Amino acid sequence: MQYTFSENLKYYRERRDMTKRELASRIHVNVCSIWRWENNIQYPRIDSVYSIAKVLGVTVSDLVGESKLIH
Numbered sequence: 001m002q003y004t005f006s007e008n009l010k011y012y013r014e015r016r017d018m019t020k021r022e023l024a025s026r027i028h029v030n031v032c033s034i035w036r037w038e039n040n041i042q043y044p045r046i047d048s049v050y051s052i053a054k055v056l057g058v059t060v061s062d063l064v065g066e067s068k069l070i071h
Contacts (some may be wrong), residue, residue, distance in 0.1 A: 006040040008063050012056045013038075027051040 013023055020034040036042040053060045
């Protein structure tokens with residue numbers, strides 16, 4: 001099963017026990033941006049995707065759905 005960026009973002013953020021506010025602060029965006037990304041309303045800029053991956057300790061491929069998640 002292929003997951004979307006929004007599902008992957010939420011999954012990895014929650015797996016790290018990180019709030020939307022904490023992630024937003026660490027990657028220097030507004031918390032509303034995290035909400036929009038997790039609800040598939042908007043997509044982040046590519047530089048934000050790299051920042052998210054680094055903060056969450058995953059690869060960009062993990063976030064964009066090029067690999068499968070095991071729940």
